[in-house]
Amino acid sequence: MGVVHASSLLEALSFRHHPSKRISLRELVCALQEEMNAGLENGLLANSGPSGAALHAGVLLIQHELSSVRLTVEHASRESEKLRSDLQEANQRSSLLAQEVDENHAKQESIRRTQFKQLEQRHADQLRLVQEVAQADRDQLVSQLQQDLDKRQQQLLQTKEEESRLKESLQAMSEDNARLSAENANLTEKLASSERANGRLIQELDGVSLMAELESRCEALEESQRHSLTEQLNRMSAENLQLRDRTDELSAEIELLRGQLAAARSECVGLGPAWRSEPTMSGAVKRRNGEEEVIEDHVGKVRKREAMAMGLYCSEVSPRPLSDNQNGWKEEGRSVNADQSLAAQLQEVKQEQCESGPVVNSAGGSTIKEQLKRVFEKLRLQIVEEFLEGNDSVATLQNQYRSVLVQQEERHAEEKRSLFESHLLKLSALEAQLAETQIRNEDLVQLQTVMEAEHEMELKELRQQLKRVHSKDSKQEEYENLTEALADLDAALEKELSRDCEHDSAALQAEESTTKVEELEKQCKTLESELDSVKVEIVKILIDNEELRLKVRHQQEDLEMEQKEAEERMEEKVEFETALLQQRIKHLVRDLEDEKQRNQMEKNALEEDRRDLESRLDMLRTEFDRLDEYWQSKLDEEREIYDQERDSTDEKFRSLELKIKEYEELLGQGDNSSTSSLSTIEERANWEKQLNDLEEESEAQIKQIALLESQLEQLQKEKEEEAARSQQELDVITAELEATKLMLADVLEREAKLITKLENVRENVPAVSKSPPSPHLNRPLSPTPKPGILPSGYSPLKSKGWAKNQRSPASLSPCKSYESTIDGVDGRQLRRSPSLNSGSSEPHRACRVDISVFQSLNSRLKQQEQRCRELCYALQCQKHRTEQIMFETKVQHQAEINSLETMMKTSQDTLRQMSLQHKQTMDKLTSSDSLIMELYTENARLLETLHLQNLSHSTASGLSM
Incomplete structure (x- = not known):
């Protein structure tokens, strides 16, 4: 830079x-x-x-x-x-x-x-x-649709008949069931009363026969046998003392077992805290070992009335249904009656002994026979007690009672099982029929709900009956076992106490009496010891029986628990299935309501379409009538105009012919007058020329007149042809109008038939869900007829206006040519007028006449031309108007065609929607059918399982018994 x-x-x-x-x-x-x-x-x-x-x-x-x-x-x-x-x-x-x-x-x-x-x-x-x-x-x-409607009506009638028949059969079966149940109750009461009477009679007969045998044996005994019996009696008394101690120990153990049993029962039944405590009675128990007497404080003995009171209290406290309590009281009444009869017999014997006791005490020095009698009486009493308390008789009675109970239970179980199976079969059949009727008819939905409610009520009743039966059987058996065991124990204890008292009194008497009595007492003791050993064995057998009963009870409880679990599972399955059925029924009802609303909407849409079509048809009819009248009036006007024009042209030609004749006459008269009266005219070239011109012009006029006549004839022919053509067109139009009217009538009849059929279908057939309104419902009402109503290529505004327009130039051309010729002649005559004025008077007058005639003709022709122009203008206006009408009708027809296309599209869409809805409903019906079949198979399987469980329960109960 x-x-x-x-x-x-x-x-x-x-x-x-x-x-x-x-x-x-x-x-x-x-x-x-x-x-x-x-x-x-x-x-x-x-x-x-x-x-x-x-x-x-x-x-x-x-x-x-x-x-x-x-x-x-x-x-x-x-x-x-x-x-x-x-x-x-x-x-x-x-x-x-x-x-x-x-x-x-x-x-x-x-x-x-x-x-x-x-x-x-x-x-x-x-x-x-x-x-x-x-x-x-x-x-x-x-x-x-008509075929489907007929089929569904037939199906509806069949379902109604089946429903009435099933209702009648159900009512008859319910009446038979009530009658049979009443008869069963009467028979059971009669059977129970007869069994009680039979048992009482058997006991009385056995007791009488036994007493007779004992009395006969005692009388047949000898003294040696009596000595042996006294020895045995002493031995048995000693054994009795030992057994007495053993019974005290066993009674204490029994009391402990009773307390444990009460606690276990309170835990099983769920009564909350124990409502009773262990009975502790501080009583002195006397033990004898040889000559020593030891008094110990031990748990007291429970009497029979205390056991009975405890049993009654347990029965009152334990929650039990009314029927179970009644049955239990009946069974308790039986055992109480038997115990009371035995106790009454023992009391009678004891009273006899007590009555005989003071006599023995008062007679201190009575003989040995009296003592032996007392001993034998004691033995008789013990034998009677042993007989009444014997294992064999008790076992036989218990077995008989149990067999009767088992038979009753089996009979009741079989009756209930058959009743339950019949009810289940009825309910399954009713469910299948209800499912079919629900698919086909909406009215059967209510019946299905009613039958489901009845089904649930019957199932509840059957479950309650089963629970009652199971609870009744288990509680009844347990109560009977306990009452029997307690009654046996109480009876044994009372007998031992009575024996102790008797032996104490006998011991006091024996000490006061002689040594023989002591020997007899020893024999009695030995007999008592033997009896005590027998009693010990009986107690052991009873304990074993109690253990077996406990085992059986536990097994029954296990079976009851299993049955309860199975019933709970069954109830859960049934509840789940019923819930599913209810949900599906609700869905089906909702779908049916939606289908109803959708069908109602479609019905309303079809009603609106029908009204729209009717209004359009009315408008089309009025339009056709108006067009018919309009074109008829146009034809009449055209005919009148044609007649007027023809008349006017005829008058013109007549007037022209008359004038031509007048001209010829005038010309002829002029020639005659000139030759006869007038002087000769100087021949001039211009005159000859003018004459030639006039002759030529007259010839031209004649030719023109001939041409006009020919044209007039052509016009007349054309008019006639046009009239014939217009008549043909009118005939064609009328034929087409009649055809369109017939087509409209056919279409109306078809639409009316279709609407009536659709109304019948929607009134009779329930259909399943809401559809949105179709777009063609919101279109405006416009007179848009169907394309098939009007014939193809029909244009009613074409023929007459076209003929009029085609006719106007031909009709105007002669007038124009004629006007031109007249103008030419008039001009030549006017140009020729000065030369004519210079001639003689008569030719000048003739020329003036010709000019006036031609002027009048010219004025008339001008008027005719003016009129023709007006007619042309009117025809042009009419043509313009007809073209405008044609354009408007074309636009209207195009709009109608478009509206018809939209209607066809919407109708096709609605038909597609209806077909889709029909398919959906058929799919739903098939799915519901399959579901009902599955439910039916599941119900049958559950019935089979229930039947197998009942069989297993019956076999288990039979084995346990």
């Missing part, structure tokens, strides 16, 4: 200069400006020195910056010019592109118009085919 001392200048400006590094030009300029500003402020700026170098460097830098800025400006200007040129080229290209695009668009528009016309034609053909197919489908659908 030419800066002197650049390195020193940079160092002065505090720039550390390194040859390998570059310095920012902007920073350097800023530093120089600051230095120059500081020098200017201080007034130290000079050309020499560091300030001058800085000034020089700053100027050079500014110049360099200016040159760089100029270069950038020039570069920017060149770029802007280039951009302008590019912009102009782009504008030219865009204009060319726009032209090409416009041409392209025009071509595409023309192509699209042609395609649109082709598509319209194709669409019209397709629409016609679719209408035919839709009509066929509609007829087929109506026939199918």
Whole structure:
């Protein structure tokens, strides 16, 4: 750049200069400006020195910056010019592109118009085919709906008949069940009373026979046998003492077992805390070992009445159903009656002994026979007691009682099982029938709910009966076992106490009496010891029986627990299945309600469509009537106009003929008068020329008249042809109108039939869910008839206006030619008038007559032309009006076609929706059928399992018994 001392200048400006590094030009300029500003402020700026170098460097830098800025400006200007040129080229290209695009668009528009016309034609053909197919489908659908309706009505009648028959059979079965249950109750009561009477009679007979045998044996005994018996009696008395001690120990153990049994029973039954404590009676128990007598405090003995009171209290406290309590009291009554009879017999014997006791005491020196009698009486009493308490008789009675109970239980179980199975079979059949009827008819839903409620009630009753039976059987057996064991123990204890008392009294008497009595007492003791050993064995057998009963009870409890668990599982399954059935029934009811609402919506839509079609049909009828009247009036007007024109032209031609005849007569008279009366006229060339011209003109007029007549004939022919053609068109139009009326009547009849069938279908058949309203329901009411109503290519506004327009130029052309000829003749005559005025008077008058005639003809022709112009204008107006009407009718027909297309599309959509809904309902019905079959199989399987469990329970109970 030419800066002197650049390195020193940079160092002065505090720039550390390194040859390998570059310095920012902007920073350097800023530093120089600051230095120059500081020098200017201080007034130290000079050309020499560091300030001058800085000034020089700053100027050079500014110049360099200016040159760089100029270069950038020039570069920017060149770029802007280039951009302008590019912009102009782009504008030219865009204009060319726009032209090409416009041409392209025009071509595409023309192509699209042609395609649109082709598509319209194709669409019209397709629409016609679719209408035919839709009509066929509609007829087929109506026939199918009618068939389905008939089938469902038949099915509904069958289901109603089956329902009434099932109700009658159910009522009859319920009456039979009630009658049989009453008969069963009466028979059970009679059987129980007969069994009680039989048992009582058997006991009485056995007791009487035994007493007779004992008395006979005692009488037949000899003295030696009596001695042996006395010895045995003493021995038995000794053994009796030992057994007495053993019985005391056993009684204590029994009391402990009773307490444990009460605690276990309170835990099993769940009565809460123990309601009774262990009976502790502090009674003195007397033990004898030889001559020593030891009195010990021990647990007292429980009497029979205490056991009975405890049994009654247990029966009152334990929660039991009413029927179980009644049965239990009956069984208790039996045992109590038997015990009371035995106790009464023992009391009688004891009273006899007590009565005989004072007699013995009073007669201290009685004989040995009396003592032996007393001993034998004691033995008889013991034998009677042993007989009454014997293991064999008790076992036989218990076995008989148990066999009777088992038979009753088996009979009751079989009856209940058969009743339960019959009820389950009935309920399964009813469920299947209810499922079928629910699928087919909505009215049977209520019946199904009622039958389900009855089913649940019957199941609850059966479960309660089963629970009652199980609880009754278990509690009854337990109670009977306990009462029997307690009664046996109490009887044994009472007998031992009575024996102790008797032996004590006998011992006192024996001490007072002789040694023989002691020997007899020893024999009695031996007999008592033997009896005590027998009693010990009996007690052991009873204990074993109690253990066996406990085991059986535990097994029965286990079986009851298993049965309860099985019943709970069954109940859970049944509840789950019933819940599923209820949910499915709710879903089906909801679907049926939705289907009802949807069908109601469709019915309303069809009603609106029917009203719309009826209104459109009325409008079409009125429109057709109006058009018929309009075109009939137009035809009448055209006929009148044609008649008027024909009459006017006839009058014109008649007037022209008359005038021509007058002209000919005038010309003939003029010639005759000139030859006869007038002088000769000087022959001149112009006159001859004029005459020739007139002759030529007359010939031309005659030719023109002939031409006009021919044209008139042609016009008449054309008018007649047009009239015939218009008549034919009118006939065609009337025929088409009648055909359209017939088609409309057929369509109305079909629509009415279809609507009535659909109404019948929707009134009789319940259908399952809500559908959204179809879009064609919101369209406005417009008179849009179906395309099949109007014939193809029918345009009623074409024929007459077209004939009128076609007729107007032909009818006007003769008038124009005739006017031109008249104008030409009139002009020539007017041009010729000065020469005619210069002639004689008669030719001049004839010429004036010709001119006036031609003027009148000209005025008439002008009037006719004016009238023709007015007619042309009226015809043009009529044509314009007819074209406008045609355009409006075309637009209206196009709108009607579009509306019909939309209606067809909507009807097809509705038909598709209805078919889909029908398929969905059929799928739902099939799924419900499969579900019902599964439930039926599951119910049958559960019945089989229940039957097997009952069989296993019956076998287990039989084995335990």
